[in-house]
Amino acid sequence: MATKRKRPAYECSECGYEAVKWVGRCPECQAWGTIEERAAARGGPQFRAEPLAPATAAQPITEVDAGQAVHWPTGISEFDRVLGGGIVPGAAILLSGEPGVGKSTLLIDTASKIASLGAKVLYVSAEESVNQVRLRAERTDALHPTLYLASETDLATVLGHVDEVQPRLLIVDSVQTVASAELDALAGQPSQVREVASALIRLAKSRGLPVIIVGHVTKDGQVAGPRLLEHLVDVVAHVDGDRQTALRFVRTLKNRFGPTDEVGCFEMTGEGMREVPDPSALFISDRDGSVPGTCVTMALEGKRVLPVEIQALVVPTQAPNPRRVVNGVDAGRVAMLLAVLERRCGLSFAQHDVYVSTVGGVRLTEPAADLAIAAALASAKLESALEDRLAVFGEVSLVGDLRHVTNEKQRITEGRRLGFAGPVGPDAGRLAQALAAAIPGFAQRT
Secondary structure: OOOOOOOOEEEEOOOOOEEOOOOOEOOOOOOEOOEEEEOOOOOOOOOOOOOOOOOOOOOOHHHOOHHHHOOEOOOOHHHHHHHOOOEOOOOEEEEEEOOOOOHHHHHHHHHHHHHOOOOOEEEEEOOOOHHHHHHHHHHOOOOOOOEEEEOOOEHHHHHHHHHHHOOOEEEEEOHHHOEOOOOOOOOOOHHHHHHHHHHHHHHHHHHOOOEEEEEOEOOOOOEOOOOHHHHHOOEEEEEEOOOOOOEEEEEEEEEOOOOOOOEEEEEEEOOEEEEOOOHHHHOOOOOOOOOOOEEEEEEEEOOEEEEEEEEEEEEEOOOOOOOEEEEOOOHHHHHHHHHHHHHHHOOOOOOEEEEEEEOOOOOOOOHHHHHHHHHHHHHHHHOOOOOOOEEEOOEEOOOOEEEOOOOHHHHHHHHHHOOOEEEEOHHHOEHHHHHHHHOOOHHHHO
């Protein structure tokens, strides 16, 4: 009797979905190009894992030496703030960001700072030649004899460079452009990204060598490749910023050695990424006195409180569909605030074009900016400026109430330190009362 032939099995490299035939899009996670063939399904009743003698014996947690996981600073205080104090030996750090945002510039600066202390640093660029990297390092004054450069796309060659140089820090730019010759797939494919990242992480853990891996992002801003990549590494940092402005923020999405609510602030210059330890003056206009349509809020970026100016412009129009243009704030929140102002405060914007923007290119996503947006809109509509040096914050509900937000005391303390009066916040109770306290003559004109 002929035995039944087993059909080839396919598996999604993103979510592990199993299929009996190849499809272009995974039915489970909706990812494209992640269904890969495997020889046979695993986990059958005939599969049994044989126990092996461990190389190192398990030990009580009280006897584990915690001194080996001490941070050592990179020389860039803003980057150290994000990493939790510095780089931990054996850590795998994934740095992502959009093209041209400054990832390579930040890393070459970090490499030069560490190399200036006498430590060997190996910078492997799989996207640029060593001459291109040298030109960037020369422009940013990052030339040091202990900073080694290599331009390689083969994983085995990269590991060979590590054995030859014996660096204290390894930087690979980027993981999507390095490939292993043992896999029959192009560089950047999920299987290649997974294999390259796994090999680099094994190298980091076995030798206590910290590795910084650069990762590309998709159109949605997510790290390209399998989601397993983010689970394997210890730290996931993201460089954020508008390419039209010089300001850059570095945030941690995951950090096994420190907090994830810290933000590093940098400014892109011709000499590299310059630290901005006190960015308070970057997001407010340089002028004396207040003008209609402007309002300052105390925004929370990580653990930092920053004064951010919101500007609004309200222009009468005869168009049947008035324009709503926003920059730096959520369009849905602005639409909701316009409805609340009309229903609860008697301000109609049906025959007006509305423009709302932040100063300095910063993006506000927290609900604490609702009151400032509403105040800027009301000020622009009534053509009446707010009280001078006044900062406001608070979440606005659909019924016109003001809700408390996080870190209110910290916002008030920082506002007073910077010379702002007030501030007007959720203690006002209602939106109309807060606007009446912030805008002179508001109660008589509504």
